[in-house]
Amino acid sequence: MKITAEQELSLIMEMLTQLGVPDEDASIVAEVTLDADLKGFSSHGLGRFPQYIKGISAGNIKPKSEITVEKDNPATALINGNHGFGHVVTYRAMEMAMEKAQKTGIGMVGVHNSNHFGVAGYYSDMAIMEDLIGIVIANTEPAVAPIGGKEPILGTNPLAIGIPSGSHYVSVDMATSASARGKLLEAERRGEMIPENVALDAEGNPTIDPCEALKGSILPFGAHKGYALAFMIEIMAGPLVSASYGKAVTGTANPEVACTKGDLIAAIDPSKFVDMDDFKSEVDDFIAEVKATPNVFIPGDMEVMNVKRHQEEGIPLDDNLAIQLREITSKLGIDAADIIGA
Numbered sequence: 036m037k038i039t040a041e042q043e044l045s046l047i048m049e050m051l052t053q054l055g056v057p058d059e060d061a062s063i064v065a066e067v068t069l070d071a072d073l074k075g076f077s078s079h080g081l082g083r084f085p086q087y088i089k090g091i092s093a094g095n096i097k098p099k100s101e102i103t104v105e106k107d108n109p110a111t112a113l114i115n116g117n118h119g120f121g122h123v124v125t126y127r128a129m130e131m132a133m134e135k136a137q138k139t140g141i142g143m144v145g146v147h148n149s150n151h152f153g154v155a156g157y158y159s160d161m162a163i164m165e166d167l168i169g170i171v172i173a174n175t176e177p178a179v180a181p182i183g184g185k186e187p188i189l190g191t192n193p194l195a196i197g198i199p200s201g202s203h204y205v206s207v208d209m210a211t212s213a214s215a216r217g218k219l220l221e222a223e224r225r226g227e228m229i230p231e232n233v234a235l236d237a238e239g240n241p242t243i244d245p246c247e248a249l250k251g252s253i254l255p256f257g258a259h260k261g262y263a264l265a266f267m268i269e270i271m272a273g274p275l276v277s278a279s280y281g282k283a284v285t286g287t288a289n290p291e292v293a294c295t296k297g298d299l300i301a302a303i304d305p306s307k308f309v310d311m312d313d314f315k316s317e318v319d320d321f322i323a324e325v326k327a328t329p330n331v332f333i334p335g336d337m338e339v340m341n342v343k344r345h346q347e348e349g350i351p352l353d354d355n356l357a358i359q360l361r362e363i364t365s366k367l368g369i370d371a372a373d374i375i376g377a
């Protein structure tokens with residue numbers, strides 16, 4: 036089954052409105068979720084809704100997001116998300132970071148007591164649209180074992196960097212694990228196997244079974260380098276922002292417990308370093324150099340191709356997700372048969 040972008044937005048808005056999420060917040064969650072599905076990160080799109088609905092029912096995601104600014108300096112801030120929707124809290128954090136960057140050249144906002152925010156790249160895109168560089172990092176509940184170990188201690192710790200350019204969408208948005216955990220959850224739901232060299236079972240043996248992998252650990256990307264990068268992110272999105280780290284991080288995949296992860300959201304204004312037009316033209320020049328070889332892609336190309344395809348052909352919705360969404364909408368008294376079937 037496939038749904039259109041408009042149908043996805045309307046389905047999410049209806050569910051969130053029924054759950055008491057204010058319109059403005061619901062529309063942020065809907066836009067970020069649609070962005071994930073359009074870009075091909077379905078592991079962080081509509082497929083995460085059953086988790087969010089459980090989080091709201093368990094009281095771990097508050098439908099009304101209320102942010103407290105705990106520390107505020109010209110270039111930095113620390114905010115408490117008070118357990119609101121991660122999407123809304125991160126959106127507001129990037130707004131603050133961009134405002135600071137426009138004044139001082141750089142803005143960095145630390146976030147704690149938030150929730151799973153979907154795709155990191157949505158928030159770095161917000162910076163690109165204002166001619167700023169955007170950087171987003173976060174820690175998550177453990178999924179990755181340190182090199183040499185088999186017990187998960189690090190999160191899948193996403194990293195997104197977006198760079199303004201005159202000609203292209205330039206964005207890297209990725210987990211620091213060999214695969215996002217959401218892709219394992221998605222494979223489990225769809226009854227599919229996962230690629231080789233991505234995960235280990237609980238005994239530390241390689242596995243392509245997502246159920247075994249979810250009981251074991253996901254490998255870091257790029258061997259020791261991915262581990263080292265995830266280690267650093269764990270700290271900059273943990274102790275630096277008054278959030279948990281390592282095994283104490285909970286609630287990013289399991290909605291039954293409160294979320295204790297942290298985020299660090301940053302914006303940089305290139306015009307405080309160099310002339311903005313020169314900067315963009317040099318970025319474009321570099322892209323042209325890289326793309327001079329046929330079939331070479333730059334970070335962001337996959338997303339652009341996926342958005343075009345999904346806008347033209349629709350967004351795939353697998354049978355098991357459709358069943359889960361039918362159960363949710365029926366409990367909420369929403370008639371969505373025209374979108375997800377009866």
Ligand SMILES: NC(=O)c1ccc[n+]([C@@H]2O[C@H](COP(=O)([O-])OP(=O)(O)OC[C@H]3O[C@@H](n4cnc5c(N)ncnc54)[C@H](O)[C@@H]3O)[C@@H](O)[C@H]2O)c1
Nearest residue numbers: 076153154155191193207208209210215332333334335337
């Ligand atoms: N909210 C969370 O806690 C959390 C945690 C982990 C991951 N995530 C999200 O999961 C999503 C998926 O992460 P992933 O690691 O599975 O992504 P991935 O492995 O699909 O990598 C995606 C990135 O690699 C780039 N890329 C792919 N092929 C390329 C090529 N040939 N040349 C140049 N660049 C190329 C893409 O443009 C994209 O930016 C991301 O959106 C991430 O933010 C979120």
